[in-house]
Amino acid sequence: MANKSIIRKAGFGGGAVLILAVVLCLGGAGWGAVWSAPAQSAAQTGARTLPRAADGKPDLQGIWQAESGVGLDLEGRLTKNGAAGRSVVEGGTIPYRPEALAKRQENLAARQTADPMASCFMPGVPRIMYLDYPFQIFQTAEHVAITFEWSQVFRLIYLKGKPGPSGFDFWMGHSMGRWDGDTFVVDVTAQNDRTWFDAAGNHHSDSGHMVERYTLVDADTIRYEVTVEDPKTFTRSWKISIPLHRRKDMTRLLEFQCQAEAEEASGLFERDPRTWYTPKGAPAPGGGGR
């Protein structure tokens, strides 16, 4: 019985649904993006019923991670195993000014040591969003907070309140967020020029303005887009788009303490055998490192 009525409704409402879809696409709202997502009937059903927070906004909360390897090279030339990569940059390449392109090439050549993340320095925005480590998003009335497994960096995005103190810049910048329909939009400013976009030397000045857009495509996917405005470095603004996937296998973040692990490995931070944990079955600890 229920099936018959659904079929009848589909026939009658199919046209209405089509019109609605067109209107929403033209409106450019998140729903438009949802309708144009790759079609699988299950995905479309999921997309129509996005999880929502108490205030009715899409619920972005949970543990997420970008696909592996994006953070190597936004333009997709550097890849982990030499396989063909893909660019996440709209148009394929980043529109550098000539002198900035030369600097990118220098960075690329020196990346083993010049990459700030090689020194465990903070990655900045947007690079923190597409490392090979998970992060967790929290939503409250006044903030969206993102905590990262990587060195316990966090971002606190202000929905109300003031921009940061003028004249100072930060590794992770200052983020102000707002909702544009069902898309969460974040303005990131006050970032210093010490961070890269990826491990391939793509860089920016201290006058950059990044605009992020988080769109919940379905319950387990966020489309993450960033528009970069930085006339000191680029000839025009440019954009990347990266899917973030829900880590359904995780219930909590662990830790990747970049500098601590590096120093333990090199002996610069020595084991204290009396206090440090020793896994059961491991050889008895010695009296310290090198």
Added chain:
Amino acid sequence: MKRAFRRALIVTMLVVPFAALLAPAQQRGRGGAGRGGAARGGRGASEPVRRMPDGKPDLTGMYLASSSGANYGLEQNPRDFLTPGTGGVVVDPPDRRLPYQEWARAERIERELPERGYDDPTAHCFVAGVPRSMYTPSPYQILQPPGYVVMLFERMSWRIIPLDNRPHLPDNVRLWQGDSVGHWEGDTLVVETTNFNGKAWLNERGDIVSHAQHVVEEFIPVDANTITYRATVTDPVVYTRPWTIQMPLNRRTVQDGDTRRDDQLLEVACHEDNGDLQHLKEVKDAARAAKQEKEK
């Protein structure tokens, strides 16, 4: 004249003494001196504890501990050159001294030697652990998203405390900040943290914890601007019995025109800015070399 005076002001404030006066009474959550002027100092009439929609206390906002120098020692300690004297925050045992086992008391004394300064993990800008994260003299933001209490430390690190009574991580998973699970007992937020890796120090003087550390914290809201913070540490490798510290956490606010609002976190790029570690390493290496020379 005006410019020179302004410059003088800057320099005055730059000279923050490392053996600073640690007057807890000064550390009220009413913004710093120099802002607005009018609504500074003193608490005035205290506002009642704020409430979340579900009736639980609303602890959200930016806080700084009034810690009597806990980041330099939990017991009472005299000043040592540039390391501040400390007032002591131990409330149990009643003699206000940490109940060290003999081996640990000896190690604690040794940690105060100059050549051990390098061994304090925070000298390397590693995370401070628990409870030290709550009293390193950097503010933090407390958020209460659904099902969690989240703490974001200006000294770049975080704690995520789920409120769903989940079991702790398996015993072989060990973390700097441990694994925290929280629940409300009336108006008190109780947090239990286990799974420590034993790598943290409790403060600069080197009060000790090991991998066996188990911490129970209580966040007891007093009024809209104050939380009483208690932490009970049980560590059978280091101590003869559990002990408890206590201190107030004060809301940090600023005057913004007519209103008083929460202050905002800035950023501490400790590792990126670390100009001291190399010096400390030299002191350690020199001491080690001298010791090896003596043993020859």
Added chain:
Amino acid sequence: MNVIAKSVVAAGVLTWMLAAAPLGAHHSFTAEFDENKPVKLTGKVTSMKWGNPHAWIYIDVTGPDGKVVNWALETGNANQLIRNGWKKEDLPVGTPLVAEGWQARNGTPTANVNSITLNGRRLFAGTSNTNAQQPQQ
């Protein structure tokens, strides 16, 4: 802001700075600097690094031999300054000052300073250390 108001603010700020423990002082300073190597340096600001837990002021000091040595002076943390509304350009290059403190153990031109004299006016009488002889309750 008039001069009187400013001196009140300065005193207030100084008190607040003294009262607040140094931000994230994350190591034993006793280790790094030498109590037995007090220094008094006269020089001109060449740059300033706004950092936490320390801001660093760099000054050119001309020695008796006429050689100029750039000293790194370790001071308090930048975030407290920012919270008090100070701007990056507030201590311009060329500002003359006299700094007193203790040199690093390794003998490099590095010092932890507790007193700075600006325009003949000593901003810090005695040392903060003597002020903090007694542990605070």
